[in-house]
Amino acid sequence: MLQLAEQLLNGEKRALSRAISLLERGDAQAPALMGRIHPHVGGAYTVGVTGPPGAGKSTLIARLAESFRGAGSSVGILAVDPSSPYSGGALLGDRIRMELHYLDPNVFIRSMATRGSHGGLPRVIKGAVRLLDAAGKDVILVETVGVGQTELDIMGVADTVAVVLVPEAGDAIQTLKAGLMEIADVYVVNKADRPGSQRMAANITASLSMSGANLPWTPPVLPTRAVTGEGCDALFQQILGHRDFLTQSSRLEERRARRRSQELLEILQEELGRRLKERVNDSPRLAQLMARVRDSDLDPYSAALEMLEDASLPLAALEPIP
Amino acid sequence: MLQLAEQLLNGEKRALSRAISLLERGDAQAPALMGRIHPHVGGAYTVGVTGPPGAGKSTLIARLAESFRGAGSSVGILAVDPSSPYSGGALLGDRIRMELHYLDPNVFIRSMATRGSHGGLPRVIKGAVRLLDAAGKDVILVETVGVGQTELDIMGVADTVAVVLVPEAGDAIQTLKAGLMEIADVYVVNKADRPGSQRMAANITASLSMSGANLPWTPPVLPTRAVTGEGCDALFQQILGHRDFLTQSSRLEERRARRRSQELLEILQEELGRRLKERVNDSPRLAQLMARVRDSDLDPYSAALEMLEDASLPLAALEPIP
Numbered sequence: 001m002l003q004l005a006e007q008l009l010n011g012e013k014r015a016l017s018r019a020i021s022l023l024e025r026g027d028a029q030a031p032a033l034m035g036r037i038h039p040h041v042g043g044a045y046t047v048g049v050t051g052p053p054g055a056g057k058s059t060l061i062a063r064l065a066e067s068f069r070g071a072g073s074s075v076g077i078l079a080v081d082p083s084s085p086y087s088g089g090a091l092l093g094d095r096i097r098m099e100l101h102y103l104d105p106n107v108f109i110r111s112m113a114t115r116g117s118h119g120g121l122p123r124v125i126k127g128a129v130r131l132l133d134a135a136g137k138d139v140i141l142v143e144t145v146g147v148g149q150t151e152l153d154i155m156g157v158a159d160t161v162a163v164v165l166v167p168e169a170g171d172a173i174q175t176l177k178a179g180l181m182e183i184a185d186v187y188v189v190n191k192a193d194r195p196g197s198q199r200m201a202a203n204i205t206a207s208l209s210m211s212g213a214n215l216p217w218t219p220p221v222l223p224t225r226a227v228t229g230e231g232c233d234a235l236f237q238q239i240l241g242h243r244d245f246l247t248q249s250s251r252l253e254e255r256r257a258r259r260r261s262q263e264l265l266e267i268l269q270e271e272l273g274r275r276l277k278e279r280v281n282d283s284p285r286l287a288q289l290m291a292r293v294r295d296s297d298l299d300p301y302s303a304a305l306e307m308l309e310d311a312s313l314p315l316a317a318l319e320p321i322p
Numbered sequence: 323m324l325q326l327a328e329q330l331l332n333g334e335k336r337a338l339s340r341a342i343s344l345l346e347r348g349d350a351q352a353p354a355l356m357g358r359i360h361p362h363v364g365g366a367y368t369v370g371v372t373g374p375p376g377a378g379k380s381t382l383i384a385r386l387a388e389s390f391r392g393a394g395s396s397v398g399i400l401a402v403d404p405s406s407p408y409s410g411g412a413l414l415g416d417r418i419r420m421e422l423h424y425l426d427p428n429v430f431i432r433s434m435a436t437r438g439s440h441g442g443l444p445r446v447i448k449g450a451v452r453l454l455d456a457a458g459k460d461v462i463l464v465e466t467v468g469v470g471q472t473e474l475d476i477m478g479v480a481d482t483v484a485v486v487l488v489p490e491a492g493d494a495i496q497t498l499k500a501g502l503m504e505i506a507d508v509y510v511v512n513k514a515d516r517p518g519s520q521r522m523a524a525n526i527t528a529s530l531s532m533s534g535a536n537l538p539w540t541p542p543v544l545p546t547r548a549v550t551g552e553g554c555d556a557l558f559q560q561i562l563g564h565r566d567f568l569t570q571s572s573r574l575e576e577r578r579a580r581r582r583s584q585e586l587l588e589i590l591q592e593e594l595g596r597r598l599k600e601r602v603n604d605s606p607r608l609a610q611l612m613a614r615v616r617d618s619d620l621d622p623y624s625a626a627l628e629m630l631e632d633a634s635l636p637l638a639a640l641e642p643i644p
Contacts, residue, residue, distance in 0.1 A: 034624070035621050038618075038624070041618075260615050261615060263622045264612060265599065265602070268629060269594070272595070272630075276591060276594065277587065290586060293585075294582055296364065296578075299356050300585045300589050301352065301356040304590050
């Protein structure tokens with residue numbers, strides 16, 4: 001494992017892949033690995049690209065990767081796939097790979113499925129970002145799909161968030177109001193040659209000026225055509241601009257400190273949840289309460305209260321602070 | 323509170339609204355309320371309607387509500403809105419209300435935001451479904467938006483899940499493969515007058531026949547035009563058909579038993595997470611470890627391990643089973 005850490009810190013691609021896999025399967029060695037690489041984390045800048053399916057995110061990511069490579073940065077790409085708890089799936093990464101016509105050893109691409117995770121963007125993504133960071137990637141691009149909760153979670157990973165929309169997306173403006181307003185640092189209206197794109201961009205700009213009069217950063221709204229590359233350099237420049245904005249104040253460090261605290265709580269909660277399930281199967285009294293809930297003989301709220309309040313049960317150790 | 327429960331069990335709309343609000347804000351009386359109504363839960367049938375934004379879900383829900391009302395069932399509708407952690411939002415419910423041209427006292431509509439929740443479809447939705455059930459609704463329609471994790475969570479709520487797609491949705495077929503395959507009991511291709519709808523329906527059917535040769539229930543693929551009502555009666559009939567399929571075997575009861583167990587674990591995990599946050603602020607040693615993570619002096623994995631393994635700390639009570 002220490003050898004794996006050294007190889008990863010040396011930037012070896014295979015070690016990086018193996019380390020991410022180790023994290024994905026929840027290997028017992030993961031904490032030691034993360035501890036070892038920790039001093040080498042913090043050099044990378046993370047950009048999140050999110051939006052509905054079909055918005056052209058993969059193509060945009062490929063364009064951004066080319067821009068960052070052109071500026072001399074090494075690039076890591078994490079494509080977070082929505083996936084079934086049964087079948088799994090790893091499609092976005094493949095699509096990005098297809099877009100990148102050359103085989104660039106300084107671009108690392110990895111698909112990660114969200115299956116089995118019950119927290120939107122899985123916590124393991126945050127660990128993978130840290131691994132890419134320690135492996136020396138200058139820029140990490142994270143692609144996520146979804147229109148609900150997932151976008152919120154990208155804030156827990158990325159320094160700059162680009163929200164990609166397309167004119168056809170029906171009631172995208174309502175969705176925007178409902179969910180994406182405070183998430184985006186940059187708005188992209190992709191497929192900008194299609195009808196309705198100018199109106200959409202104008203709507204977003206109008207919504208922004210209504211809601212965020214005194215914001216220190218006003219998210220730009222950028223028309224792009226990822227397929228032809230039109231507008232992609234402007235997007236690249238705006239991402240660099242937002243990075244400068246964050247680094248020239250204490251904002252970047254504040255964002256990251258908040259993310260680290262949040263991540264610790266998530267790790268703790270996940271581990272406690274895991275132990276909880278063991279306990280429920282192990283303790284006859286807990287198993288009995290669980291069986292009553294399963295048979296609808298007891299409601300889950302009352303059962304939970306009983307499980308947590310009975311001092312003879314292991315769960316009661318975390319009694320609420322009086 | 324007991325008075326509220328009685329009023330709710332009598333089917334009073336205002337009591338139902340107040341009970342859902344009580345649940346939403348995590349009121350300390352919620353467990354007692356849920357315990358009181360529990361014996362009256364189980365009569366309702368729950369239908370989930372999910373799909374990307376702009377697919378016409380609200381209009382379909384309004385059509386289904388009319389069909390169920392026409393068959394003499396009382397109807398509850400929960401519209402789960404994607405929402406920002408900052409601004410909130412309650413739009414879907416309003417849209418459904420606009421679709422239902424009449425004011426029917428036997429249709430109860432409620433929007434619920436997912437803000438603040440970090441588990442996709444929030445656990446509070448499950449409680450709200452139970453409240454509607456206890457209040458005597460025969461059918462509960464739950465609308466959710468999203469293409470990522472959210473769809474998976476609808477399985478934790480609904481007896482029958484309808485996945486709504488539209489021909490324009492770009493790479494919807496890929497998304498389908500990646501995420502929706504095992505979720506849908508019924509597929510709806512809405513806006514079926516648009517180009518590409520037949521090809522889309524054929525693709526879904528082909529995918530289904532490849533993957534699920536021996537499934538006891540083959541999900542039908544239904545073209546609809548919710549705006550005109552075309553195909554909506556067929557959808558209604560197929561939902562009834564799926565309900566018959568589940569009730570004529572032990573499958574409905576098995577699904578529900580699994581959901582109840584899952585819900586208990588979620589309630590426990592959420593409550594433990596809440597207590598955890600209190601603890602972290604209360605214990606100087608835990609607060610110190612948290613501060614080191616925030617300052618990037620220690621990685622979150624190592625900190626979590628230390629927090630959980632130090633027997634003098636309150637978290638260690640849930641030590642793993644040897």
